Every structure is written in C-alpha cells, then in structure tokens.
Amino acid sequence: MQKLEAFGPWKNSDLEILTSFGSRRRRLTPHQAILREHDSSEDAYLVQSGWMCMYKLLPDGGRQVLNFPIPGDIVGVHDVDSIDSPFTFESLTDADISPIPLSLLEGAKSSVNVARALRWSAARDAAIMAEHLVNVGRRSALVRTAHLILETALRLRHIGVDVSHEFDCPVNQSWMADALGLTAIHLNRVLRELREAELVTVRTGHITIHDFDGLKELAVFEPEYLAPPKRSS
Amino acid sequence: MQKLEAFGPWKNSDLEILTSFGSRRRRLTPHQAILREHDSSEDAYLVQSGWMCMYKLLPDGGRQVLNFPIPGDIVGVHDVDSIDSPFTFESLTDADISPIPLSLLEGAKSSVNVARALRWSAARDAAIMAEHLVNVGRRSALVRTAHLILETALRLRHIGVDVSHEFDCPVNQSWMADALGLTAIHLNRVLRELREAELVTVRTGHITIHDFDGLKELAVFEPEYLAPPKRSS
DNA sequence: CGAAACATTGACACGCTTCAACAGTGGTGG
DNA sequence: CCACCACTGTTGAAGCGTGTCAATGTTTCG
Numbered sequence: 182m183q184k185l186e187a188f189g190p191w192k193n194s195d196l197e198i199l200t201s202f203g204s205r206r207r208r209l210t211p212h213q214a215i216l217r218e219h220d221s222s223e224d225a226y227l228v229q230s231g232w233m234c235m236y237k238l239l240p241d242g243g244r245q246v247l248n249f250p251i252p253g254d255i256v257g258v259h260d261v262d263s264i265d266s267p268f269t270f271e272s273l274t275d276a277d278i279s280p281i282p283l284s285l286l287e288g289a290k291s292s293v294n295v296a297r298a299l300r301w302s303a304a305r306d307a308a309i310m311a312e313h314l315v316n317v318g319r320r321s322a323l324v325r326t327a328h329l330i331l332e333t334a335l336r337l338r339h340i341g342v343d344v345s346h347e348f349d350c351p352v353n354q355s356w357m358a359d360a361l362g363l364t365a366i367h368l369n370r371v372l373r374e375l376r377e378a379e380l381v382t383v384r385t386g387h388i389t390i391h392d393f394d395g396l397k398e399l400a401v402f403e404p405e406y407l408a409p410p411k412r413s414s
Numbered sequence: 415m416q417k418l419e420a421f422g423p424w425k426n427s428d429l430e431i432l433t434s435f436g437s438r439r440r441r442l443t444p445h446q447a448i449l450r451e452h453d454s455s456e457d458a459y460l461v462q463s464g465w466m467c468m469y470k471l472l473p474d475g476g477r478q479v480l481n482f483p484i485p486g487d488i489v490g491v492h493d494v495d496s497i498d499s500p501f502t503f504e505s506l507t508d509a510d511i512s513p514i515p516l517s518l519l520e521g522a523k524s525s526v527n528v529a530r531a532l533r534w535s536a537a538r539d540a541a542i543m544a545e546h547l548v549n550v551g552r553r554s555a556l557v558r559t560a561h562l563i564l565e566t567a568l569r570l571r572h573i574g575v576d577v578s579h580e581f582d583c584p585v586n587q588s589w590m591a592d593a594l595g596l597t598a599i600h601l602n603r604v605l606r607e608l609r610e611a612e613l614v615t616v617r618t619g620h621i622t623i624h625d626f627d628g629l630k631e632l633a634v635f636e637p638e639y640l641a642p643p644k645r646s647s
Numbered sequence: 648c649g650a651a652a653c654a655t656t657g658a659c660a661c662g663c664t665t666c667a668a669c670a671g672t673g674g675t676g677g
Numbered sequence: 678c679c680a681c682c683a684c685t686g687t688t689g690a691a692g693c694g695t696g697t698c699a700a701t702g703t704t705t706c707g
Contacts, residue, residue, distance in 0.1 A: 243552045245548040259537045260538075263538075265638060297495065310547065311500050318594075361551075364665080366686095372686095385685070405452065405497075406500050555694075586653065596696090599654095
C-alpha cells in the first residue's frame with residue numbers, strides 16, 4: 182500500500198480490487214518452497230510479510246539468486262499457458278503470502294489505476310533484474326556487494342522501513358553470495374573490507390549502515406531504477 | 415509470425431491487429447541508438463529485420479549487454495508513466511523496426527489471442543534474462559560462452575533460420591564479451607578452446623556449429639525456457 | 648593503397664575460488 | 678541447566694581463471 186501511494190488518488194472500486202488481492206493468505210515457515218523450477222501455477226503471489234527468495238539451481242549444485250522479494254512485491258506473473266516457472270520461489274523467513282489467480286490479475290486490469298500499478302511493478306522488476314545483471318557481469322565483488330546492500334535498503338525504505346541507520350535483513354552470507362555470484366567465503370572477506378572501511382556492518386539478521394554517502398559513492402549507485410512513479414495527476 | 419504460429423488459430427481480427435503493429439517502419443543503419451538510458455518513450459519496438467542490442471553503460475566505460483533482440487522480438491514495453499528506459503537500445507546491423515505506441519499495444523490486448531501472445535513474449539524475455547543472470551553469475555567462461563551460442567542458435571531457429579550447421583551472427587567479440595561479462599581478450603581465448611575442442615567456430619559474422627550435442631552437454635543447456643507455447647486448442 | 652575495425656597472441660598480475668580448519672551462536676533434549 | 682549439535686561466520690594458504698598491458702596480424706572497405 183505504501184508502495185502504491187504515489188499512484189493515487191485511488192477510487193473505492195480500485196481499493197476493493199487491491200483488497201481482493203489479499204483475500205486469500207498462506208502462512209509460511211522458513212524455507213518453504215511455493216514454486217519450484219518447471220512447476221506450473223495458476224497463481225501469482227503477493228508478499229504480505231517476511232522475506233522471500235527467487236533462485237535457479239544448477240546441476241552441479243550451484244545456485245543463482247534472482248531476487249529477494251519483500252512485502253509489497255508480486256512474484257510469478259507468468260504466461261498462463263506456459264508450463265513451467267523459470268525459477269524456484271521460497272520463503273527465507275516466516276512469511277505471509279497471498280496467492281492471486283492470474284485470471285483475477287488479468288481481470289483487475291479493467292481498472293486503469295490498477296493496470297497502471299501492475300505495469301509499473303512489472304517494469305520495475307525487470308529494471309531490477311537488468312541492474313542485477315550489470316552488477317554481476319561488470320562490477321567488482323566489493324562494489325557489487327555495496328550495490329546490493331544499497332538496493333535492498335532503498336527497497337525497504339519504499340515500503341516504510343526506517344533504514345537511515347540500521348535495519349533487519351535475514352539474508353545470510355551464503356544466500357547473499359549466491360545473489361552476487363560469489364562464494365560465501367569471498368563475500369565474507371568483502372564484508373570485512375566494507376566494515377573496516379567503516380561503510381557498513383553486516384551481522385546475522387541485521388545490517389548497519391555507517392556511511393550512506395560513502396557507500397553510494399563506492400557503488401556508483403543510481404537509484405532511479407527503483408524510484409516510485411511520478412504522480413501523474 | 416513464425417514465432418507466433420503456435421498461438422493459432424488466428425482470427426482475422428487478430429491478424430489485423432498484428433499487421434497494425436508493423437504499419438510504421440523505421441530503417442536503421444548499424445549502431446543507431448533508438449533509445450538511450452533514461453530516455454522516455456511512448457513506443458515499444460518490434461524488430462522486423464536485422465540484429466539489435468540492449469545494453470547498460472557504466473561510468474567507467476564498461477558495458478553490459480542485456481540481450482540481442484532479433485526479428486520477432488518486442489523491446490521497450492515499459493511502464494508508460496515511468497520516465498526512463500533502464501537500457502540503451504541500438505542497432506548492430508542494418509535493421510528495420512516498427513515503433514508501436516504503448517497505447518496501441520495496450521488496446522490490442524482486447525483480443526484474447528493477441529493478449530496471450532504478448533504475455534508469452536514478456537514472460538519469455540524475463541526467462542531469458544534470468545537465464546542470462548545465471549550464466550554470468552554461476553558458470554565458467556567456457557560454459558557460459560557455449561550457452562550463449564546455443565541460446566542464440568535456438569532463438570534463430572524459432573524464427574525460421576536454418577541453424578543446423580551454420581548461421582550468420584553479426585555479433586563481434588567485443589559485444590559478445592560484454593554480454594558474457596568477460597573481456598574481449600579472454601573471450602577470444604575461450605572461442606579458441608571451443609574451436610580446438612571441435613565444438614563450434616566463431617568467425618566474424620558467422621558461426622559454425624560442429625557438434626551440437628557436444629555443445630549442449632558442455633553448456634548443460636536446457637532449452638525449455640525458450641520453448642514456444644503449447645498449442646492450447 | 649591506406650586506414651580503421653576486429654581478431655589474436657604472450658607475459659604477467661590480481662581477484663576470486665578452493666580446501667581445510669576452527670570459532671561463535673542459538674536451539675534442543677537429557 | 679547444561680551438553681551437544683547444526684548452522685553460520687571467520688581465517689589462512691595455495692592455485693587457477695580471468696583481467697591487464699602491449700604488440701602484431703587480419704579483414705574490410707573507402
């Protein structure tokens with residue numbers, strides 16, 4: 182809701198639709214898989230609380246995390262006819278998610294405002310993925326890590342989390358490494374560097390940012406791709 | 415059209431819509447930028463002929479290629495309200511593209527068949543991007559390169575190019591390296607390895623596959639994510 | 648013919664991975 | 678309440694894959 186504020190003003194009929202997205206609800210414990218690679222699903226999922234994770238596995242056991250969805254994110258908007266999900270989708274923590282039938286999602290687009298919000302959400306997810314690819318393909322481990330931390334902080338801020346100094350982040354070093362295309366061991370050393378540079382401290386479940394500007398400068402972070410939409414009225 | 419065959423049977427009204435996508439047409443010479451990062455655009459683009467390229471630039475001059483769109487691909491389906499494109503979109507060769515107003519694209523979804531085709535196209539692009547991220551994040555240079563070559567071959571096959579033995583590919587080593595997150599120099603060595611293993615030969619503008627199965631095995635290539643939709647009738 | 652873009656090669660440096668070991672931490676059952 | 682265990686995090690040493698720098702070859706095209 183926080184995330185969608187900028188789309189207002191909302192009509193009552195719109196709000197009804199948005200509420201309907203949350204009508205069903207599924208409570209999850211950590212590491213419960215909602216969707217596995219090649220699974221098919223008639224639902225998308227709105228994350229209501231908790232941290233989730235989208236990833237792909239390799240035959241050799243390797244893992245590439247695509248994204249860490251947080252509350253307000255919608256996951257799994259695939260083609261209805263396509264058989265398989267391209268990724269696994271599971272909980273990282275206790276979490277609540279709302280399955281949304283894809284047919285309902287399609288129908289909801291009859292509201293111009295809702296359609297616009299969904300379009301924006303999809304566009305933003307694609308932009309995040311593109312930036313992620315740049316991160317992994319073309320930035321050093323240090324910069325890459327700083328970038329991910331900043332992106333995460335900003336995404337949290339957009340859903341109302343105070344991130345100015347420190348915030349909860351249940352992503353452990355293995356998972357973070359698998360998002361960054363690094364080994365957990367090397368990530369550990371990178372995190373030490375960031376700590377010793379007095380930029381940011383990552384502890385289990387918790388991130389403390391000591392020097393926001395310094396981090397931004399190191400990461401050459403340009404936040405536009407995460408920006409909420411301009412109020413169009 | 416070739417790509418969309420599986421969506422049939424098409425009604426005449428559907429075909430009219432598809433034809434309308436190609437009504438305008440813009441002819442391009444190599445390395446003409448259609449869209450730059452942070453540009454805004456009211457159009458998406460249907461590639462009619464030629465090879466295109468989507469990429470992001472870094473302040474230090476680095477470049478990460480996101481995709482090489484080929485005929486039949488639709489690029490730039492962003493949120494109408496969002497100000498900026500997350501990537502640059504330019505021609506690699508002589509090319510023809512059809513700008514499609516996003517409003518027209520939205521309107522076209524009133525046809526169930528067209529809407530379905532567009533949904534599938536978007537889902538597929540996302541799947542390609544996800545696989546690309548896995549490639550760059552978690553596979554060795556050799557495997558990664560093999561994978562990109564196979565993906566490219568298959569995408570060409572889906573639009574009717576005979577790819578069984580050899581095919582044209584105007585992507586030079588610099589661009590290919592920037593797609594793979596490698597330096598052009600190292601890619602050159604990797605290509606030599608692939609050639610000496612008698613798997614594939616990449617020459618300027620041309621790729622010859624000597625051993626399709628060997629390549630697939632090396633790349634651990636799973637083609638499902640590129641698959642055309644199941645005929646649903 | 649000459650110039651520009653592209654491809655190729657060698658030597659060397661460095662970032663990241665690998666393997667191995669150990670320390671901290673939280674949860675569980677005896 | 679404590680002992681134990683699983684999970685997570687931390688550190689060191691060594692090796693390898695990829696990047697960097699510099700030079701040369703090759704192709705294309707005006």
